[in-house]
Amino acid sequence: MLKGLIFDLDGVITDSAVYHLKAWQDLARGIGIELPEEFGDKLRGLSRMDSLEIILEYGHKENDYSQEEKEALAAKKNAAYVNAVKNMTRADILPKMDDLLKQAKAQGLKLALASASKNAPLILKQLGLTDMFDARVDPATLKHGKPDPEIYIRAQELLGLEKNEVISFEDAPAGVAAIKAAGQFAVGIGDPIVLKGADYIVGSTSALDLTEIEKVFEAGN
Numbered sequence: 001m002l003k004g005l006i007f008d009l010d011g012v013i014t015d016s017a018v019y020h021l022k023a024w025q026d027l028a029r030g031i032g033i034e035l036p037e038e039f040g041d042k043l044r045g046l047s048r049m050d051s052l053e054i055i056l057e058y059g060h061k062e063n064d065y066s067q068e069e070k071e072a073l074a075a076k077k078n079a080a081y082v083n084a085v086k087n088m089t090r091a092d093i094l095p096k097m098d099d100l101l102k103q104a105k106a107q108g109l110k111l112a113l114a115s116a117s118k119n120a121p122l123i124l125k126q127l128g129l130t131d132m133f134d135a136r137v138d139p140a141t142l143k144h145g146k147p148d149p150e151i152y153i154r155a156q157e158l159l160g161l162e163k164n165e166v167i168s169f170e171d172a173p174a175g176v177a178a179i180k181a182a183g184q185f186a187v188g189i190g191d192p193i194v195l196k197g198a199d200y201i202v203g204s205t206s207a208l209d210l211t212e213i214e215k216v217f218e219a220g221n
Contacts, residue, residue, distance in 0.1 A: 001165060001218075001221075002109065002165060002166070002167060002214055002217055002218070003109060003110060003159075003161050003165040003166070004109055004110035004111065004112065004156075004159045004161045004165060004166045004167075005104050005109055005110075005111050005112070005166065005167050005168070005169070006111075006112045006113075006114050006152060006155045006156065006159075006166055006167070006168040006169070006179075006184070007111070007112070007113055007114065007115075007168070007169045008114060008115055008168075008169060008170045008171065008172070008175050009113060009115035009117055009120050009123060009124075010044065010115065010117060010171070011044060011171030011172065011189065011190070012094070012097070012169050012170065012171050012189055012205070013093065013094060013097050013127070013129070014088065014092045014093055014094055014097075014123060014127055015092070015094060016085055016088070016092075016117075016123060017040055017043075017044060018040075019081055019084040019085055020040065020043065020051075020081060021035070021037070021039070021040035021043070022084065023077045023078075023080040023081040023084065024039075024040075024043065024051065024055060024077055025039075026077075026080060027073060027076060027077040027080070028055055028059065031059070031061065031073070032059065032061075033055060033056075033058065033059030033061065035055065035058070039055075039058070042054055043055075044171065044172035044174070044175075046116065046145060046146070046174065047116045047139065047145045048074045048077070048078060048116075048118070049070070049071075049074055050145055052070055052073060052074050052077070053070075056070075078118075078119070081119065082119055082122065085119065085122060085123055085126060086122075086126065088123060088126040088127060089126065089127070090127055090128045092126070092127060093127050093129070094204075094205040094206075095204070095205050095206035096205050096206050096207075096208050097205050097208070098129075100205075100208055100210050101129070101132050102132075103210050104210060105132065110134045110135070110159045110160075110161065111132060111133045111134055111135075112133060112134060112135040112136065112137070112155040112156075112158055112159050113133050113135070113136040113137065113155070114137050114151045114152050114154070114155040114168065115136075115137070115139070116139050116142075116145060116146065116151065117139065118139055118140065120136060120139075121136070124136075134158075134159060135155065135158035135159055136158075137151050137154045137155050137158065139151070141154075142154065145174075146172070146174040146175050146177070146178040147173075147174040147175075147177035147178045147181065148178060148181070149178050149179070149181035149182035149183075150178075151178060152168055152178050152179050152181075152182035152184055153182045155168075156182065156184065163182060163183040163184050164183075164221055166184050166185070167184070167185045167186075167187060167213060167214075167217055168182075168184045168185065168186055168187065169187045169189065170186060170187070170188060170189070170195075170198070171188070171189045171190045171195075172190075173194055173195060173197065176188050176195050176197045176198045177197060179198075180197055180198075185199050185200075185217050185220070185221075186198040186199050186200070187199070187200045187201070187202070187208075187213060188200070188201040188202075189201075189202055189203075189204065189205055189208070190203070190204075191203075199216065199217075199220065200213055200216050200217075
């Protein structure tokens, strides 16, 4: 029986990926790396440090910086990103997500956030959604990033539920892989080929229908 929903943040509840990419592009340009627009897809669902490593490898500079220097670069990017997301409002909630969250709460479902973003509390505050969530995984407490299932297992535990009692939402293949590795039902939002590992896929949040998703979930349990 469905008792809870678990959500990624970027690309699921809001599209802060555009702010991430702009901040990464500006940082990369400062160290001689030009990132194309489509590079943002490579960073979806990844932690800040993992994203930096991929960017440095792309620019053939993976051996040019010490760990301390890498942390300074990541902090610089984050400062620029935080400054940008302070301008976010409820208008930045992706289509139908606000309705889905309200419907879930009306049904008595528990809600958790499973985002690798350390800025999730700030973004939820800007979107006016802080009080909608019963639990939020603190990424600082995690040892492994997606596609490792740790973050989704932790979210499930924070809700006090079993893996067959939750549905989790993701827009990135690494996130879908993490959900499935946790033994949970995965809803993928985006390209069906890229997210083929999900149990239920929609092209965008505007196509989300909680009632329909529940039917597929219950049929498989």
